[in-house]
Amino acid sequence: MNANAKEAILAAAKRAAQARGYGGLNFRDLAAEVGIKSASIHYHFPTKADLGAAVARRYREDAMAALDALRAEAPDALAALRRYPETFRHALLAGNRMCLASFLAAEHDDLPEPVLREVLAFMEANVAWLARQLAEAGITAEEQAEPRARAVMAAIAGAQLMARSRADVGAYDALIAGYRQAGMLP
Amino acid sequence: MNANAKEAILAAAKRAAQARGYGGLNFRDLAAEVGIKSASIHYHFPTKADLGAAVARRYREDAMAALDALRAEAPDALAALRRYPETFRHALLAGNRMCLASFLAAEHDDLPEPVLREVLAFMEANVAWLARQLAEAGITAEEQAEPRARAVMAAIAGAQLMARSRADVGAYDALIAGYRQAGMLP
DNA sequence: GGTTGTCTACCATCTGATAGGTAGACAACG
């Protein structure tokens, strides 16, 4: 913990925000979890908006790294697409958390502008990744890949929301299966 | 305003919660909007949990009344289904608000138990309505109507979330259109 | 006269944030 406090703060804040949102983030609890004092968090992140933006940024970076790894491991675009829902399943499983960007999207009206910017960037990055795989897999035509990618992402965000309300990963799995049956997901 | 304060409180709280969630609800702002003092709200709703549960309950009742009216006006189940997305479109249009239940689902970890119960009840009621229309319209077999209804609801919740993050009803419309094209919605 | 609804006046708690201090690492200078 003494090793690199800033990283520890980011990691803890990421977890907390996925469970309680931006409004649920608070310096004292975060400090206690990391093992320092709240004033020290202000040293690394002067304001809550700074912290929120940094967390959202880190979340996006981690997610993109995971998607790139997923694509690298998968034999083709279709296989990568099939495994896309797993990305979010993991958070539900570990503490009934959800996609940070989806949570923050709900909190839209209370977000500092830099935080909101990161949220939108996360979504655009996901849409771009999805659109690439969709086109490459030949599921949609090149020019229809983006709207379809947006639909996929929105549908998955909704599934997380529903599953979280019941604190039940099974609900998420069932919804994903339903999307597949309806031809929404490959 | 003096006419029926309790109703006015509920209405204002419903609007506020659709924009800022349960955590965003606060007695002082609510009182100011209604034109009374915060202590008076405590008279009608002793605790915040009571207020939250009452708001969620009212939201569910209003929504069900709207759905019943929709079904009564529509010539058949298919027509009613086609107009289902409009229910949520309205909130987005009026102040970039979203479905209260979806918002509260995100706040799952911070909800008093009675509030959470109402959220789940709202979802079950919507699923039941959707399943009925889906079966009646012959879109799915009777026994597959419920899982499909859940998928429809989750997809629409996700669309609201995405649209809200961009404060753009057009995004919602585009996503609904995408769902239709993918065969997810009639 | 009791019930109902609202008020004024508080209170305890939590929140983000600031001021000011301190211990240690490190480099520069003489």
Add this chain to the structure above:
DNA sequence: CGTTGTCTACCTATCAGATGGTAGACAACC
């Protein structure tokens, strides 16, 4: 070598504002 100054990363102590909630007075109404 040792003194000096600077920087980093933390600390203690405190603040102002917001929040949910309570007590008790008061007036209107039945």
